[in-house]
Amino acid sequence: MKTINKSVLKHLSQIKPEFNFLHSSNFVAEGLLDSFDVIHLVTVLDTEYNISIDGIDIVPENFSTIASISKLLIKNGVLECT
Amino acid sequence: MYNNLVDCFEHTVHLFSNKMAILDANSKLNFKQLRARAMKLAMVISNNKKSINKPIAIFLPKSNDAVVAFIATLYTGNCYAPLDVKNPMSRIIKILNKLKPVAIITDTKHLDILKSYNLDIKIITCNALPQTPNIPYNFNYKNCIDLDPAYIMHTSGSTGIPKGVAISHRSIIDYINWAIDAFTISENEIIGSQAPFIFDNSTLDIYLMVFKGATLHIIPEQLFVFPAKLLEFLETHKVNFVFWVPSVLIYIANLKLLSIYKIPSLKKVLFAGEVMPTKHLNYWIGNLNKDILYANLYGPTEITVDCTYYIINRPFKDNQPLPIGKPCRNSDVFLLNNNDELCKTNEQGEICVRGSSLALCYWNDIKKTNAVFVQNPLNNSYPEKIYRTGDLAFVNTMGEIIFSGRKDNQIKHLGYRIELGEIEHSVLSTFESIIARAIYDAQNREIVLFYESKTEIPIRLFRQKLAKVLSGYMIPAKYYKVDTMPLSLSGKIDLAALQKQFISKKKSLEMAK
Numbered sequence: 290m291k292t293i294n295k296s297v298l299k300h301l302s303q304i305k306p307e308f309n310f311l312h313s314s315n316f317v318a319e320g321l322l323d324s325f326d327v328i329h330l331v332t333v334l335d336t337e338y339n340i341s342i343d344g345i346d347i348v349p350e351n352f353s354t355i356a357s358i359s360k361l362l363i364k365n366g367v368l369e370c371t
Numbered sequence: 372m373y374n375n376l377v378d379c380f381e382h383t384v385h386l387f388s389n390k391m392a393i394l395d396a397n398s399k400l401n402f403k404q405l406r407a408r409a410m411k412l413a414m415v416i417s418n419n420k421k422s423i424n425k426p427i428a429i430f431l432p433k434s435n436d437a438v439v440a441f442i443a444t445l446y447t448g449n450c451y452a453p454l455d456v457k458n459p460m461s462r463i464i465k466i467l468n469k470l471k472p473v474a475i476i477t478d479t480k481h482l483d484i485l486k487s488y489n490l491d492i493k494i495i496t497c498n499a500l501p502q503t504p505n506i507p508y509n510f511n512y513k514n515c516i517d518l519d520p521a522y523i524m525h526t527s528g529s530t531g532i533p534k535g536v537a538i539s540h541r542s543i544i545d546y547i548n549w550a551i552d553a554f555t556i557s558e559n560e561i562i563g564s565q566a567p568f569i570f571d572n573s574t575l576d577i578y579l580m581v582f583k584g585a586t587l588h589i590i591p592e593q594l595f596v597f598p599a600k601l602l603e604f605l606e607t608h609k610v611n612f613v614f615w616v617p618s619v620l621i622y623i624a625n626l627k628l629l630s631i632y633k634i635p636s637l638k639k640v641l642f643a644g645e646v647m648p649t650k651h652l653n654y655w656i657g658n659l660n661k662d663i664l665y666a667n668l669y670g671p672t673e674i675t676v677d678c679t680y681y682i683i684n685r686p687f688k689d690n691q692p693l694p695i696g697k698p699c700r701n702s703d704v705f706l707l708n709n710n711d712e713l714c715k716t717n718e719q720g721e722i723c724v725r726g727s728s729l730a731l732c733y734w735n736d737i738k739k740t741n742a743v744f745v746q747n748p749l750n751n752s753y754p755e756k757i758y759r760t761g762d763l764a765f766v767n768t769m770g771e772i773i774f775s776g777r778k779d780n781q782i783k784h785l786g787y788r789i790e791l792g793e794i795e796h797s798v799l800s801t802f803e804s805i806i807a808r809a810i811y812d813a814q815n816r817e818i819v820l821f822y823e824s825k826t827e828i829p830i831r832l833f834r835q836k837l838a839k840v841l842s843g844y845m846i847p848a849k850y851y852k853v854d855t856m857p858l859s860l861s862g863k864i865d866l867a868a869l870q871k872q873f874i875s876k877k878k879s880l881e882m883a884k
Binding site: 302303304305306307317322323324325327328329343344345347348349352 | 457592593595596597598599600622623625626627628631785830831832834835838843844848
């Protein structure tokens, strides 16, 4: 698994340890993430990677899977192997 | 003037029967349809019995169905108590044990979970009702007086058991009639409802619809996670009135979304539930239409939503606090110092309230009721109750009230009112042999838990177990193990020392970065 994906998974499981994110195909539709979690996740990722995720990018499509969250990070300039 | 909420609703239905009343993601109802559905459900609840003033628990997601259930309950002359379907069942059971409702209204989706607890309470499934005869029915609300309870809202309790605040018809009528005049409300209002129905801010949304024929949009909760979609929703549905918690307004401001979404329909922005930072309000004012009305409202659940308000009528610097303003009509709000004397200008004191707005009681809890609904210490001549809020404030030289904090360990987080004691009780009952104390990091808007334990407990385990006993918004974000809790001279945990430890811990973490 790529390092960014791993890091995303680590944060997700810390925010919601009761869910297995590897078994879900859509976190939002399946209710794994609620509003507090997304706000929390954005704050954690912003701090960890020293980025500022754009409000217009906080849409369900970008938070539905580990791959989509990773893609959002890469769009914000996060590199592999950080 | 009407003295029962059902009479107010009947009047509105008469005037606007074909106008749109409420819309959620799945359905829409005009006033005539809303009335018909409420009446049908009311017949099933009443079941030809004559009893009134009994609590009916509503175990439904925020939806048109929930509003139907509220109004139906009022037709039966009983009072409704909304419960949060997202709460862990252990918390729901605690509430039900204290509330002792005569029935629970739910839907087919939530029926099984309720049944699995073998509660000795009648369960009514609102989307699978039995046939009712199509004949004129004598509803029990006609036997009610204005001091009878209309709803019971549950707030966090410091001993771990939520308190049920019972509010009368008279209090709601008094409050809504004030709001209608203060904000010139008409049937043209298109309301975008954010407040969960378990939170009393929703009273304003629902009853502006019931009293004036305004249209109520129940905004899908998910949109508050994704604010760009939320603002699109407001534009699409031409929403012109919102009464939201500052957390949502702050979230939108932080994401700088108002340079993209201008929400041309928006006319009135009201907020309450926690302190609104002036900086974020200034962002809203600076980026949207200049003719929008902004108002800061204040009040605890115990005095029916709000008892003071301030319509923003002058510019404020980012670092200047917004006043909570002046008392609402027919409310008296005053500050008492430690000697129970009226505070002078700029002197800090406890906010006390008198008025028709005062709750009837904490349901089934006379002791807690008598502790905060007390005789007015300024009046020795006749019985007169005031509510002591536990909130601190001062009055500035312009006669405006400025909120300045809490007397105790109650906090406001994401707009929710939380007793840190409820979190601590839940931690102690879940994890044996640890000592825990929760504090609020207001700067980062996070609940922090300190615990004394021999071994480190993984965050995963904390969150996993606490999710089974606490509401999501009550679960601490950070956990710190201490070797021994600092104690004060009286042998209690020394909160000030803990706060100090926390600040130094934060500093050392920042240095390490």
